[in-house]
Amino acid sequence: MRVEIWSDIACPWCYVGKARFEKALAAFPHRDGVEVVHRSFELDPNRAKGDIEPVLTLLSKKYGMSEAQAQAGEHNLREQAAAEGLAYRAEGRDHGSTFDMHRLLHFAKEQGRQSELLQILYRANFAEERSVYADADARLVELAVEAGLDADAARKVLGDPDAYAAEVRADEREAAELGANGVPFFVLDRKYGVSGAQPAEVFAQALTQAWGERPPLKLIQAEDAEACGPDGCAVPQR
Numbered sequence: 001m002r003v004e005i006w007s008d009i010a011c012p013w014c015y016v017g018k019a020r021f022e023k024a025l026a027a028f029p030h031r032d033g034v035e036v037v038h039r040s041f042e043l044d045p046n047r048a049k050g051d052i053e054p055v056l057t058l059l060s061k062k063y064g065m066s067e068a069q070a071q072a073g074e075h076n077l078r079e080q081a082a083a084e085g086l087a088y089r090a091e092g093r094d095h096g097s098t099f100d101m102h103r104l105l106h107f108a109k110e111q112g113r114q115s116e117l118l119q120i121l122y123r124a125n126f127a128e129e130r131s132v133y134a135d136a137d138a139r140l141v142e143l144a145v146e147a148g149l150d151a152d153a154a155r156k157v158l159g160d161p162d163a164y165a166a167e168v169r170a171d172e173r174e175a176a177e178l179g180a181n182g183v184p185f186f187v188l189d190r191k192y193g194v195s196g197a198q199p200a201e202v203f204a205q206a207l208t209q210a211w212g213e214r215p216p217l218k219l220i221q222a223e224d225a226e227a228c229g230p231d232g233c234a235v236p237q238r
Helices: 012-026 057-061 067-083 098-112 114-127 136-146 153-160 165-177 200-212
Strands: 002-007 037-039 185-188 192-195
Touching: 002 114, 012 067, 012 136, 012 200, 037 098, 037 165, 057 067, 067 136, 098 114, 098 153, 098 165, 114 136, 136 153, 153 165, 185 200, 192 200
Parallel strands: 002 037
Antiparallel strands: 002 185, 185 192
């Protein structure tokens, strides 16, 4: 069974939702049969690289709230994250474009290191003091190396604005086609969608339901053919 997760590094509920989903998956009896694929989604796709602002300023402008209200919301998010064992810095974070991070995640996927890089990017954005947006290329190369990627290869990807850009845009178009207008968005076997950072119990129920409704395997066999089994392999007779 395949679970596709659309998310953005700048999304705190994606950070929390990932932890809740992984808690459900760890307890799922058929977890070894579940393939998890991470997809790209930008909450702020029109933001230019280098356009960086404090998170509290962004929240105040976007939702028409006071900075005190925005700060209270960040404190609530810190509590939600802590309940999942996640560190969360409620003060002093900034916000910027995540496009290059998504491009780098597609590169990491080819190298079999996507999950590692995704978790490192989340941690860096939400729990560490050093910005992932300021001096972005150098910072992202450091994080890529931490995830097990080659520094020169990561630097080459970041230096070419077209590298993996089509893959990011394809993920975003697909999200729109599936009706996702926010993240995190989880799709199970292209049959069920789960929106938002749901409790682990909801993810557990969705996994169980999707697994139980997989169609049985249909064998197409025109006639008997040689095969190997527990008793050995049939030897053709001339």
